[in-house]
Amino acid sequence: MNTLRRLLQDWFRDRVDAAPAGDPRRTRLCLRFDELSDRAAGTLRLPAARQTHVEECQWCRRAVDHYLAGETTPAGISISLGAQAKWPPELTEALARSLRRAAKLHTTGPRAPAHFDEEGSLTIRWTGIEVEGSVVVSYVWQGAEVPLARGVSRKGVLELKEPLPDLGLRNLDIPARAFRILPEKTA
Protein backbone atom coordinates (compact mmCIF):
# COMPACT_ATOMS: atom_id res chain seq x y z
CA MET A 1 0.00 0.00 0.00
CA ASN A 2 1.44 3.31 -1.09
CA THR A 3 -0.31 5.44 1.50
CA LEU A 4 0.47 9.02 2.45
CA ARG A 5 1.78 7.71 5.76
CA ARG A 6 4.17 5.43 3.93
CA LEU A 7 5.31 8.30 1.72
CA LEU A 8 6.03 10.41 4.79
CA GLN A 9 7.89 7.61 6.53
CA ASP A 10 10.06 7.07 3.45
CA TRP A 11 10.62 10.81 3.23
CA PHE A 12 11.83 10.98 6.82
CA ARG A 13 14.16 8.02 6.27
CA ASP A 14 15.66 10.00 3.41
CA ARG A 15 16.20 12.88 5.80
CA VAL A 16 18.07 10.67 8.25
CA ASP A 17 20.19 9.21 5.45
CA ALA A 18 20.96 12.71 4.20
CA ALA A 19 21.96 14.03 7.63
CA PRO A 20 25.66 14.53 8.35
CA ALA A 21 27.28 11.64 10.22
CA GLY A 22 27.87 13.97 13.15
CA ASP A 23 27.77 17.59 14.22
CA PRO A 24 30.18 19.29 11.80
CA ARG A 25 31.06 21.84 14.48
CA ARG A 26 32.40 19.26 16.90
CA THR A 27 36.08 18.27 16.67
CA ARG A 28 38.31 15.84 18.53
CA LEU A 29 39.47 18.74 20.69
CA CYS A 30 35.96 19.61 21.81
CA LEU A 31 34.63 18.98 25.28
CA ARG A 32 33.34 15.52 26.05
CA PHE A 33 30.04 15.24 27.83
CA ASP A 34 31.74 14.04 31.00
CA GLU A 35 33.85 17.20 31.04
CA LEU A 36 30.93 19.64 30.90
CA SER A 37 30.28 19.77 34.61
CA ASP A 38 33.87 20.60 35.52
CA ARG A 39 34.12 23.09 32.68
CA ALA A 40 30.94 24.79 33.85
CA ALA A 41 32.31 24.93 37.39
CA GLY A 42 35.58 26.33 36.12
CA THR A 43 37.58 23.45 37.57
CA LEU A 44 38.46 21.55 34.39
CA ARG A 45 42.20 21.31 33.79
CA LEU A 46 43.17 20.78 30.17
CA PRO A 47 46.40 20.79 28.17
CA ALA A 48 47.13 24.21 26.73
CA ALA A 49 46.06 23.37 23.17
CA ARG A 50 42.70 22.03 24.27
CA GLN A 51 42.22 24.87 26.74
CA THR A 52 42.65 27.40 23.96
CA HIS A 53 40.34 25.45 21.70
CA VAL A 54 37.62 25.12 24.33
CA GLU A 55 37.70 28.84 25.04
CA GLU A 56 37.31 29.75 21.38
CA CYS A 57 35.16 26.92 20.01
CA GLN A 58 31.52 27.66 19.27
CA TRP A 59 30.41 24.06 19.95
CA CYS A 60 32.13 23.98 23.33
CA ARG A 61 30.74 27.34 24.41
CA ARG A 62 27.22 26.40 23.38
CA ALA A 63 27.53 23.03 25.13
CA VAL A 64 28.44 24.74 28.39
CA ASP A 65 25.63 27.25 27.92
CA HIS A 66 23.18 24.37 27.41
CA TYR A 67 24.61 22.60 30.43
CA LEU A 68 24.25 25.65 32.64
CA ALA A 69 20.72 26.21 31.37
CA GLY A 70 19.78 23.04 33.21
CA GLU A 71 20.73 24.62 36.50
CA THR A 72 18.01 26.31 38.42
CA THR A 73 17.80 28.65 41.35
CA PRO A 74 17.59 26.59 44.55
CA ALA A 75 13.99 25.55 45.00
CA GLY A 76 11.75 27.35 47.41
CA ILE A 77 13.81 30.50 47.57
CA SER A 78 12.39 33.85 46.72
CA ILE A 79 14.45 36.98 46.80
CA SER A 80 13.36 40.47 47.64
CA LEU A 81 15.35 43.65 47.67
CA GLY A 82 16.49 44.83 51.05
CA ALA A 83 16.51 41.30 52.41
CA GLN A 84 20.01 40.36 51.27
CA ALA A 85 21.17 39.92 54.85
CA LYS A 86 18.62 37.15 55.17
CA TRP A 87 19.61 35.28 52.05
CA PRO A 88 19.91 31.62 52.88
CA PRO A 89 23.48 30.27 52.64
CA GLU A 90 22.62 27.97 49.73
CA LEU A 91 21.46 30.95 47.67
CA THR A 92 24.54 32.96 48.48
CA GLU A 93 26.76 30.01 47.58
CA ALA A 94 24.88 29.28 44.36
CA LEU A 95 24.99 32.93 43.33
CA ALA A 96 28.70 33.17 44.04
CA ARG A 97 29.32 29.97 42.08
CA SER A 98 27.32 31.26 39.16
CA LEU A 99 29.18 34.58 39.16
CA ARG A 100 32.52 32.77 39.20
CA ARG A 101 31.42 30.71 36.21
CA ALA A 102 30.26 33.81 34.40
CA ALA A 103 33.67 35.35 34.99
CA LYS A 104 35.60 32.27 33.85
CA LEU A 105 33.49 31.49 30.83
CA HIS A 106 33.81 34.89 29.28
CA THR A 107 37.50 35.44 29.07
CA THR A 108 37.20 36.89 25.61
CA GLY A 109 35.14 39.77 24.30
CA PRO A 110 34.56 43.20 25.79
CA ARG A 111 36.36 43.94 29.03
CA ALA A 112 34.31 43.29 32.11
CA PRO A 113 32.75 46.44 33.55
CA ALA A 114 31.95 44.98 36.97
CA HIS A 115 34.52 43.99 39.54
CA PHE A 116 34.55 42.51 43.01
CA ASP A 117 37.48 44.13 44.82
CA GLU A 118 39.71 42.58 47.45
CA GLU A 119 37.19 43.40 50.16
CA GLY A 120 34.34 41.82 48.26
CA SER A 121 32.65 45.06 47.27
CA LEU A 122 31.13 45.25 43.81
CA THR A 123 32.07 48.19 41.64
CA ILE A 124 30.27 48.68 38.33
CA ARG A 125 32.19 50.71 35.81
CA TRP A 126 29.51 51.24 33.25
CA THR A 127 29.48 54.55 31.53
CA GLY A 128 26.62 56.09 29.69
CA ILE A 129 23.87 54.50 31.79
CA GLU A 130 20.72 55.87 30.24
CA VAL A 131 18.49 55.32 33.25
CA GLU A 132 18.28 58.31 35.60
CA GLY A 133 17.27 58.16 39.25
CA SER A 134 16.61 55.15 41.44
CA VAL A 135 17.55 51.88 39.83
CA VAL A 136 17.74 48.22 40.66
CA VAL A 137 20.84 46.26 39.71
CA SER A 138 20.01 42.66 38.92
CA TYR A 139 22.05 39.63 38.03
CA VAL A 140 20.72 37.66 35.06
CA TRP A 141 20.59 34.06 36.22
CA GLN A 142 19.20 31.35 33.97
CA GLY A 143 17.09 33.90 32.15
CA ALA A 144 15.65 35.34 35.37
CA GLU A 145 16.71 38.58 36.97
CA VAL A 146 17.89 38.29 40.56
CA PRO A 147 17.77 41.74 42.20
CA LEU A 148 21.03 42.45 43.98
CA ALA A 149 20.94 46.04 45.15
CA ARG A 150 19.30 49.44 44.78
CA GLY A 151 21.28 52.34 43.49
CA VAL A 152 21.04 55.82 42.10
CA SER A 153 22.08 56.74 38.60
CA ARG A 154 22.94 60.36 37.86
CA LYS A 155 24.36 61.59 34.60
CA GLY A 156 25.56 58.15 33.66
CA VAL A 157 27.21 57.38 37.01
CA LEU A 158 25.80 54.62 39.18
CA GLU A 159 26.15 54.61 42.96
CA LEU A 160 25.05 51.52 44.85
CA LYS A 161 23.10 52.40 47.98
CA GLU A 162 23.00 49.00 49.59
CA PRO A 163 25.94 46.76 50.32
CA LEU A 164 25.73 43.26 48.93
CA PRO A 165 26.04 40.32 51.26
CA ASP A 166 29.59 39.01 51.21
CA LEU A 167 29.57 36.51 48.38
CA GLY A 168 33.16 35.53 49.02
CA LEU A 169 34.20 36.91 45.64
CA ARG A 170 37.50 38.78 45.49
CA ASN A 171 39.24 40.44 42.57
CA LEU A 172 36.81 39.04 40.04
CA ASP A 173 35.67 40.66 36.79
CA ILE A 174 32.13 39.96 35.63
CA PRO A 175 30.89 40.54 32.06
CA ALA A 176 28.42 43.31 31.44
CA ARG A 177 25.75 41.05 30.07
CA ALA A 178 25.47 39.30 33.45
CA PHE A 179 23.90 42.42 34.93
CA ARG A 180 20.88 44.53 34.17
CA ILE A 181 20.08 48.02 35.40
CA LEU A 182 16.45 49.06 35.36
CA PRO A 183 14.48 51.90 36.91
CA GLU A 184 13.14 50.98 40.32
CA LYS A 185 9.39 50.51 40.20
CA THR A 186 7.46 52.55 42.68
CA ALA A 187 4.26 51.26 44.22
Place this chain on the structure above:
Amino acid sequence: MTETARAADFTALDGQRFEELYDEHWPWVFAVCRTRLGDHQDALDAAQEVFVRKWRARGRYDPGLATFRTWVSRNAEHLCTDIFRRKAVRPTQEPLTETLPDAPAAGETDAEIARRVTLNSALDALEPQQRQLVLMHEVHGYTWEEIAHTTGLTVAQARSAVGKGLERLRALLKDAGVEFDA
Protein backbone atom coordinates in the same frame (compact mmCIF):
# COMPACT_ATOMS: atom_id res chain seq x y z
CA MET B 1 24.27 -6.31 21.18
CA THR B 2 20.75 -4.86 21.10
CA GLU B 3 20.16 -1.21 21.79
CA THR B 4 18.28 -2.07 24.97
CA ALA B 5 21.14 -4.21 26.23
CA ARG B 6 23.68 -1.57 25.36
CA ALA B 7 21.63 1.15 26.93
CA ALA B 8 21.25 -0.95 30.08
CA ASP B 9 24.85 -0.15 30.84
CA PHE B 10 23.74 3.40 30.66
CA THR B 11 22.51 3.56 34.22
CA ALA B 12 26.10 3.55 35.29
CA LEU B 13 26.46 5.67 32.24
CA ASP B 14 29.96 6.69 31.88
CA GLY B 15 31.03 9.30 29.42
CA GLN B 16 32.35 6.76 26.94
CA ARG B 17 29.01 4.92 26.67
CA PHE B 18 27.17 8.19 26.28
CA GLU B 19 29.57 9.33 23.55
CA GLU B 20 28.91 6.08 21.67
CA LEU B 21 25.16 6.55 21.90
CA TYR B 22 25.60 10.17 20.84
CA ASP B 23 27.54 9.11 17.73
CA GLU B 24 24.93 6.49 16.89
CA HIS B 25 21.81 8.62 17.36
CA TRP B 26 22.96 12.13 16.48
CA PRO B 27 21.90 11.88 12.77
CA TRP B 28 18.40 10.79 13.82
CA VAL B 29 18.01 13.57 16.38
CA PHE B 30 19.39 16.11 13.91
CA ALA B 31 16.88 14.92 11.28
CA VAL B 32 14.03 15.29 13.77
CA CYS B 33 15.13 18.83 14.65
CA ARG B 34 15.84 19.76 11.02
CA THR B 35 12.44 18.62 9.76
CA ARG B 36 10.67 20.49 12.55
CA LEU B 37 12.66 23.72 12.70
CA GLY B 38 13.56 24.11 9.06
CA ASP B 39 16.73 26.05 9.80
CA HIS B 40 19.99 24.08 9.54
CA GLN B 41 21.88 26.01 12.26
CA ASP B 42 18.91 25.94 14.62
CA ALA B 43 18.74 22.18 14.13
CA LEU B 44 22.45 21.75 14.92
CA ASP B 45 22.04 23.77 18.07
CA ALA B 46 18.86 21.98 19.09
CA ALA B 47 20.39 18.54 18.57
CA GLN B 48 23.33 19.57 20.74
CA GLU B 49 21.00 20.84 23.45
CA VAL B 50 19.03 17.58 23.42
CA PHE B 51 22.13 15.52 24.13
CA VAL B 52 23.44 17.90 26.78
CA ARG B 53 20.05 17.76 28.51
CA LYS B 54 20.05 13.98 28.34
CA TRP B 55 23.59 13.82 29.69
CA ARG B 56 22.45 15.79 32.70
CA ALA B 57 19.39 13.55 33.03
CA ARG B 58 21.17 10.25 32.42
CA GLY B 59 20.47 9.05 35.95
CA ARG B 60 16.75 9.12 35.21
CA TYR B 61 16.95 7.04 32.04
CA ASP B 62 15.18 3.69 32.30
CA PRO B 63 15.90 1.41 29.32
CA GLY B 64 12.97 -0.73 30.42
CA LEU B 65 10.58 2.11 29.59
CA ALA B 66 12.00 3.43 26.34
CA THR B 67 14.84 2.88 23.93
CA PHE B 68 17.54 5.51 23.94
CA ARG B 69 16.30 6.75 20.56
CA THR B 70 12.77 7.19 21.87
CA TRP B 71 14.09 8.94 24.97
CA VAL B 72 16.11 11.50 23.03
CA SER B 73 13.47 11.89 20.31
CA ARG B 74 10.82 12.89 22.84
CA ASN B 75 13.18 15.48 24.23
CA ALA B 76 13.83 16.77 20.72
CA GLU B 77 10.08 17.21 20.16
CA HIS B 78 9.75 19.03 23.49
CA LEU B 79 12.62 21.31 22.64
CA CYS B 80 11.29 22.10 19.15
CA THR B 81 7.94 23.00 20.66
CA ASP B 82 9.71 25.31 23.12
CA ILE B 83 11.63 26.91 20.28
CA PHE B 84 8.42 27.49 18.30
CA ARG B 85 7.01 29.30 21.30
CA ARG B 86 10.14 31.35 21.94
CA LYS B 87 10.32 32.44 18.32
CA ALA B 88 6.58 32.76 17.88
CA VAL B 89 6.74 30.23 15.06
CA ARG B 90 8.93 32.11 12.68
CA PRO B 91 8.82 31.02 9.07
CA THR B 92 11.16 28.33 7.81
CA GLN B 93 14.37 29.97 6.64
CA GLU B 94 15.63 27.23 4.36
CA PRO B 95 13.68 24.82 2.25
CA LEU B 96 13.54 21.30 3.61
CA THR B 97 15.15 20.06 0.42
CA GLU B 98 18.46 21.61 1.48
CA THR B 99 19.92 18.49 3.11
CA LEU B 100 18.39 15.90 0.85
CA PRO B 101 20.83 14.03 -1.39
CA ASP B 102 21.27 15.65 -4.77
CA ALA B 103 21.74 12.35 -6.53
CA PRO B 104 18.95 9.84 -6.73
CA ALA B 105 19.25 6.86 -4.43
CA ALA B 106 20.22 3.57 -6.03
CA GLY B 107 17.27 2.14 -7.91
CA GLU B 108 15.20 5.27 -7.43
CA THR B 109 12.96 5.81 -10.43
CA ASP B 110 12.15 9.17 -12.01
CA ALA B 111 8.65 8.92 -10.60
CA GLU B 112 10.03 8.31 -7.11
CA ILE B 113 12.40 11.26 -7.36
CA ALA B 114 9.59 13.51 -8.54
CA ARG B 115 7.38 12.30 -5.70
CA ARG B 116 10.09 12.95 -3.12
CA VAL B 117 10.73 16.48 -4.38
CA THR B 118 7.02 17.22 -4.45
CA LEU B 119 6.63 15.93 -0.91
CA ASN B 120 9.42 18.25 0.26
CA SER B 121 7.60 21.22 -1.22
CA ALA B 122 4.25 20.17 0.19
CA LEU B 123 5.69 19.80 3.71
CA ASP B 124 7.40 23.16 3.32
CA ALA B 125 3.97 24.66 2.74
CA LEU B 126 2.76 23.67 6.22
CA GLU B 127 3.25 25.87 9.27
CA PRO B 128 6.24 24.60 11.31
CA GLN B 129 4.24 23.34 14.26
CA GLN B 130 1.60 21.79 12.02
CA ARG B 131 4.40 19.97 10.20
CA GLN B 132 5.78 18.81 13.53
CA LEU B 133 2.40 17.42 14.60
CA VAL B 134 1.85 15.63 11.28
CA LEU B 135 5.29 14.04 11.42
CA MET B 136 4.95 13.05 15.06
CA HIS B 137 1.69 11.26 14.35
CA GLU B 138 2.22 9.86 10.87
CA VAL B 139 5.94 9.07 10.87
CA HIS B 140 6.83 8.41 14.49
CA GLY B 141 3.54 6.97 15.72
CA TYR B 142 2.97 9.22 18.71
CA THR B 143 -0.49 8.81 20.20
CA TRP B 144 -2.78 11.82 20.49
CA GLU B 145 -2.18 11.86 24.24
CA GLU B 146 1.59 11.79 23.77
CA ILE B 147 1.40 14.62 21.25
CA ALA B 148 -0.77 16.65 23.59
CA HIS B 149 1.58 16.01 26.50
CA THR B 150 4.64 16.95 24.46
CA THR B 151 3.31 20.06 22.79
CA GLY B 152 0.99 21.45 25.45
CA LEU B 153 -2.00 21.29 23.12
CA THR B 154 -5.24 19.52 23.94
CA VAL B 155 -5.96 16.22 22.23
CA ALA B 156 -8.71 17.94 20.25
CA GLN B 157 -6.34 20.68 19.09
CA ALA B 158 -3.72 18.14 18.08
CA ARG B 159 -6.25 16.03 16.15
CA SER B 160 -7.58 19.09 14.40
CA ALA B 161 -4.14 20.39 13.42
CA VAL B 162 -3.01 17.01 12.10
CA GLY B 163 -6.26 16.51 10.21
CA LYS B 164 -5.99 19.89 8.52
CA GLY B 165 -2.32 19.32 7.78
CA LEU B 166 -2.97 15.97 6.13
CA GLU B 167 -5.86 17.41 4.18
CA ARG B 168 -3.60 20.13 2.83
CA LEU B 169 -0.82 17.67 2.03
CA ARG B 170 -3.22 15.43 0.11
CA ALA B 171 -4.50 18.38 -1.90
CA LEU B 172 -1.00 19.62 -2.74
CA LEU B 173 0.19 16.15 -3.75
CA LYS B 174 -2.92 15.53 -5.80
CA ASP B 175 -2.42 18.83 -7.64
CA ALA B 176 1.15 17.78 -8.34
CA GLY B 177 0.02 14.46 -9.76
CA VAL B 178 1.46 12.28 -7.01
CA GLU B 179 -0.55 9.10 -6.66
CA PHE B 180 -1.07 7.30 -3.38
CA ASP B 181 -3.64 5.05 -1.81
CA ALA B 182 -6.27 6.63 0.38
